[in-house]
Amino acid sequence: MAQKIPILSLTFEELTLQLKTQFGKGDYHAAAIMREIFLHGQSNVSHAREFIRSGNLACQIMDALEILTLPMVQQEQDDGVIKWTSRLPDGHCIESVIIPMTYHHTLCISSQVGCRMGCRFCQTGQMGFIRHLTTEEIVAQVYTAIFQQNIPIRNIVFMGMGEPLDNFDPVIKAIHVLTDPRGFDFPKKYITLSTAGHVPGIQKLSASDLKSIHLAISINAPNDTLRDQLMPINRKFPLSSLQTALADYPLKSKGILFIEYVLIKDVNDSNEHADQLANFVAPLRVRINVIPYNARPGISYKPPSSETLNRFCHRLIERKLYVRKRASKGRRVMAACGQLGSEAGAGI
Ligand code: SF4
Structure with missing residues (x-):
């Protein structure tokens, strides 16, 4: 045979x-x-x-x-957002999300089953780490979106389950497959990799031939004391080492880093936090996306009020920073930021 x-x-x-x-x-x-x-x-x-x-x-x-096909075990829709759960060959499940934008669709894909970073506000983090995805399983999510969901995808974001830089080689190989002009032909500028601040991964990416993909960094806490609590990865790679790795990241002439900041009521939403965030990004070329926290069951964190959101963003804008408020779509089906990895997708 x-x-x-x-x-x-x-x-x-x-x-x-x-x-x-x-x-x-x-x-x-x-x-x-x-x-x-x-x-x-x-x-x-x-x-x-x-x-x-x-x-x-x-x-x-x-x-x-x-051609690896991942059977779909569940699909939900809200606000035009499609979230589906796929079963992997070994029985574990992952989630992927299609998000309609004004003129195109963005696909959010997973890179691991679960995640070992343990961010306190994140549903996937609460699952713990089960295993890395293979290149084939990562690319299969894109193939499914385009040819089974029949949605033309323009942007791909590695913001689903898992820390992509913790699964470096399979993720990088998947990006090579997805960007090859003889195949899927996704322009590198339409691919975003999001990290919780995996410093060695950022350094490896800096040295790779994939620097022209976008890098998003999930900051969420602008000082080490708070970040150690919210994002345990900070205990290993504190903000100073993260800032150095980002300052060394070889951006193209008009390139920027995307700083993601999930705003949580009474946790990281004060003026002082905004000032600390502004100080952290001062040496970097960035756009800051401020995302109101999405509530999820079993966790006491709450979303900020719209007044708090506006006040926080305004404080950053006063520091001449480029800030965008990012509306979270798909809350009802737990497809919004930090909500992937609900029980439906949690393992065998
Ligand atoms: S936010 Fe990202 S890195 Fe943190 S636990 Fe969730 S999936 Fe992992």
Whole structure:
């Protein structure tokens, strides 16, 4: 039996090598396969012009090709937001979310089952860490959104379950697969990777060839005392080391870092917190997204009032910072920021 080709996990170079080894073919046919499957969603490649005179070869290759499908076990919608739970081959579940924007759709994908960062305000953090996703499982979420949900996706954000930089190699490889111009062809500028402040991961990303993707940093607490409580990763990588890693991040000439700040009533919403945040970002080129906390069961944190939200943002704007209030969509179905990983998606 022909060796299986798990196409969603392969870069162009790996696919070419596998075709060469198994069928004596090379990049001409690899490019055709990637185009048909990733761009057109066609698993039948025999009609492609590259295979028109070699139907037999097309059949053999199609026999070997394996497109990982993740069965959907639950789907919910709210505000145009679609959240679905997929079952992985080992039975664990993950969640992915499609968010309608004004002119396009953004897909939020998971990089781990659970998360070991343990952020206090985050549903996924409360699940604990179960395992990393493979490149194939990460790319399969995108394939599902485009070809099973039938939604044209423009932006991809790694803001679902998990800390993507804690699963560095599979995530980076997935981005290579997703941005290859012969396949999915997502421009790097439409991909955002969000981190809780994983300093070694940021440094590795700085040294990689993927610097032109966007980097979002979930800050949420502007001093070490509070951040140690809210985001335990801070005990390992305190704000000073995070600030240095961000200052060293090689942004393009007009590039900016996205600072995410989840505003929680009476926890991190004072003027003093706003001033500390402004001081933290002072040496950096940033846009600050202030996101009102989304309530979730079993946790005592509360969303801020709209007056508090406005006051906090205004204080940052007074410091000449570029600030955006980000409305959270999909609250009702627990698809909003920090809400992924509800019981429906929590493991086997
Ligand atoms: S906010 Fe992100 S890093 Fe923190 S626990 Fe949740 S998924 Fe993990």
